Amino acid sequence: MVSLKEFTVSSPRPLPVIVLADISGSMAEGGKIQALNAAVKDMLASFSDEEDVQAQIHVAIITFGRDGARLHLPLTPAAQAQWQDMPADGRTPMGAAFEQARELVEDRTRLPGRAYRPTLVLVSDGIPTDEWKPALERLLTSERASKAERMALAIGAEAENEVLQAFVAGGGQRVFRGDEAREIRKFFRFVTQTVTRRSRAANPNVVTPATPTDLDSLV
Amino acid sequence: MDELLEDLKEVVDARGARYRLGGLLGTGGQGAVREVAGGRLAVKLFADRSATRREQLRRQLLQVKLLPLSTLPVARPLEMLQPPVLGYVMELITGMVPLQRLMTPPSGAHVAEWYLQGGGLRRRLQLLARLAELLARLHGMGLVYADPSPRNTFVSEDVRHTELWLIDADNLHAASSPGAPAFYTPGYGAPELVRGHGAVNTLTDAHALAVLVFQTLSLLHPLLGDAVEEGEPELQERALAGDEAFPWVDHPEDRRNPASRGLPRELVLTTLLRQLSHEALGPGLGTPSSRPSAARWAEALHDAAALTLECTGCTGGFYLNRERCPFCDTPRAAFVLMKFRRWEPSRSQAPKLMGPHVAVCTLPQAKPQVLTARLTEGDTGSAGQRPRVELTSDGKRLSVRCLEGSCIVTAPDGGQPVEIGDRRRAMPFDWLLHFGPLDSPHRTAQFEPFPEARP
Numbered sequence: 001m002v003s004l005k006e007f008t009v010s011s012p013r014p015l016p017v018i019v020l021a022d023i024s025g026s027m028a029e030g031g032k033i034q035a036l037n038a039a040v041k042d043m044l045a046s047f048s049d050e051e052d053v054q055a056q057i058h059v060a061i062i063t064f065g066r067d068g069a070r071l072h073l074p075l076t077p078a079a080q081a082q083w084q085d086m087p088a089d090g091r092t093p094m095g096a097a098f099e100q101a102r103e104l105v106e107d108r109t110r111l112p113g114r115a116y117r118p119t120l121v122l123v124s125d126g127i128p129t130d131e132w133k134p135a136l137e138r139l140l141t142s143e144r145a146s147k148a149e150r151m152a153l154a155i156g157a158e159a160e161n162e163v164l165q166a167f168v169a170g171g172g173q174r175v176f177r178g179d180e181a182r183e184i185r186k187f188f189r190f191v192t193q194t195v196t197r198r199s200r201a202a203n204p205n206v207v208t209p210a211t212p213t214d215l216d217s218l219v
Numbered sequence: 220m221d222e223l224l225e226d227l228k229e230v231v232d233a234r235g236a237r238y239r240l241g242g243l244l245g246t247g248g249q250g251a252v253r254e255v256a257g258g259r260l261a262v263k264l265f266a267d268r269s270a271t272r273r274e275q276l277r278r279q280l281l282q283v284k285l286l287p288l289s290t291l292p293v294a295r296p297l298e299m300l301q302p303p304v305l306g307y308v309m310e311l312i313t314g315m316v317p318l319q320r321l322m323t324p325p326s327g328a329h330v331a332e333w334y335l336q337g338g339g340l341r342r343r344l345q346l347l348a349r350l351a352e353l354l355a356r357l358h359g360m361g362l363v364y365a366d367p368s369p370r371n372t373f374v375s376e377d378v379r380h381t382e383l384w385l386i387d388a389d390n391l392h393a394a395s396s397p398g399a400p401a402f403y404t405p406g407y408g409a410p411e412l413v414r415g416h417g418a419v420n421t422l423t424d425a426h427a428l429a430v431l432v433f434q435t436l437s438l439l440h441p442l443l444g445d446a447v448e449e450g451e452p453e454l455q456e457r458a459l460a461g462d463e464a465f466p467w468v469d470h471p472e473d474r475r476n477p478a479s480r481g482l483p484r485e486l487v488l489t490t491l492l493r494q495l496s497h498e499a500l501g502p503g504l505g506t507p508s509s510r511p512s513a514a515r516w517a518e519a520l521h522d523a524a525a526l527t528l529e530c531t532g533c534t535g536g537f538y539l540n541r542e543r544c545p546f547c548d549t550p551r552a553a554f555v556l557m558k559f560r561r562w563e564p565s566r567s568q569a570p571k572l573m574g575p576h577v578a579v580c581t582l583p584q585a586k587p588q589v590l591t592a593r594l595t596e597g598d599t600g601s602a603g604q605r606p607r608v609e610l611t612s613d614g615k616r617l618s619v620r621c622l623e624g625s626c627i628v629t630a631p632d633g634g635q636p637v638e639i640g641d642r643r644r645a646m647p648f649d650w651l652l653h654f655g656p657l658d659s660p661h662r663t664a665q666f667e668p669f670p671e672a673r674p
Binding site: 005006007009010013116117203 | 225226323324326329330331332334335405438439440443448449450451452453456479480481482483533545546547548
């Protein structure tokens with residue numbers, strides 16, 4: 001066999017998906033954390049099946065719970081992500097998670113300038129236990145996060161709608177509500193489809209708002 | 220209600236026929252194309268399901284059905300789908316994949332290896348020649364295809380074949396129709412469309428064709444230089460809108476947007492293809508009338524394909540002026556150069572060969588090569604695809620047989636002409652092959668053997 005020369009071609013632009021996941025103690029009830037782990041794992045598997053030419057989906061997971069806000073999964077191409085289940089324990093330091101998200105989105109070494117607009121996904125079942133307002137304000141006024149597509153899932157009546165509403169405001173999406181663990185998976189199927197649709201679209205930088213009924217039609 | 224087009228499992232057409240949907244063939248600005256389970260059919264589904272769009276599509280399909288498309292490789296629309304879905308069923312030839320597959324290697328692939336697996340340079344030139352020819356024929360009928368793109372151009376999956384089809388026939392519009400739309404696939408829309416100045420026409424088709432040709436051959440988008448590729452997505456949008464700050468990557472004078480990626484252009488483009496690329500993407504970017512027509516592209520692409528040789532090392536194609544295969548460095552094998560010239564009989568003088576050659580073609584050693592009527596008669600379009608003569612060189616002489624009609628060979632000393640039919644006959648390299656009777660004008664072929672290049 002002859003040896004062939006090397007040529008380089010341009011690589012697809014990253015399409016970042018950043019999940020802010022509530023892993024406070026209350027998530028341990030009713031199988032919610034198990035559902036969340038399974039849902040995120042499914043989403044990663046679907047993303048890694050996507051071989052598109054112009055966009056490559058990258059995923060980061062920021063958790064907030066007992067140890068404060070942590071980068072559970074650094075921003076990684078979905079196909080290369082190594083998944084570890086998240087434990088549920090502790091309080092709901094959502095403000096710290098907003099701060100982490102802002103740092104990640106604005107950091108051009110981690111999220112290069114050529115990346116498409118990120119998608120920010122927030123899942124929570126409770127009321128933030130830290131100062132969330134200034135952190136969210138900073139996130140939403142930062143240069144790149146303000147242009148991001150934002151989606152949120154409120155689990156149960158406890159979830160503070162005001163916070164999630166403020167999170168999605170101006171991001172083209174509404175707050176989705178779910179009362180049970182299984183709705184976590186439904187929501188992540190919706191996130192998966194919205195993102196893959198965007199990665200396959202002719203211009204992945206355009207964020208297309210979805211209609212509220214989308215969630216039910218998936219079942 | 221707004222179920223994702225990728226998720227629909229079944230659709231029903233206007234006559235009540237049900238179709239189970241299979242894989243996704245492509246997505247674009249307007250919606251998605253899905254395979255119908257069982258093959259042979261596909262459905263195009265639109266994201267916009269408004270009543271206005273439905274009426275517009277209905278009228279458009281009625282018009283398209285009246286067009287004489289039966290002899291063209293265009294997937295014809297069959298039936299509209301029932302609400303709530305908006306779309307239509309179309310024919311699909313099985314074993315076809317989007318041209319996209321030949322334009323972007325999967326991440327991590329060895330680029331040269333992947334390029335060769337797709338049929339290499341020669342097959343890409345042949346497929347693009349077919350695309351240009353098809354657009355030229357549509358333009359000749361007074362039609363505009365409107366949205367040439369890597370996702371609605373389908374090519375044979377089997378790399379031994381070079382079939383090409385266009386889908387999305389609802390795109391077809393009369394060239395002068397006042398209601399022509401202004402849609403495009405990002406990356407392939409002419410700058411005037413992207414900027415919202417005007418509707419589709421043959422010149423916007425010509426822009427998309429130029430981009431498709433350049434990108435399929437070099438694996439590089441002609442407007443996306445390094446600065447654009449490495450910059451924010453917004454820079455890409457500006458470059459694709461024809462922003463003057465981003466001249467095309469190979470602009471000879473304006474070097475503000477060069478590209479280090481892609482295959483070296485001298486490996487994949489002939490001088491003429493580089494010239495047409497510049498006409499289309501240099502001056503033609505802002506001045507649509509400067510863009511070369513699809514017919515000119517078709518000729519240049521066919522000519523380029525005829526100038527390639529197959530490498531005996533890696534089987535890739537390369538242009539005959541290279542002494543080594545640019546992909547694997549194997550020295551060029553012995554081959555015969557065929558030059559086609561006009562033969563003009565005259566009452567007052569002896570008949571003679573007129574002018575310079577009108578076409579050239581390569582003939583590899585020990586491998587039969589079929590000459591089509593495009594070379595032997597100068598025919599174009601589907602007439603030009605007729606197999607006419609089969610030639611084989613053993614390195615010392617030629618063997619010839621006709622696949623259609625007959626031809627005549629004459630010796631350089633003017634001896635008795637010999638007629639060749641469907642039985643194989645040998646002839647020396649220095650004889651002249653005539654594709655018509657000696658007393659009427661026709662094309663001839665001259666042969667010039669080249670030895671193997673020095674290792």
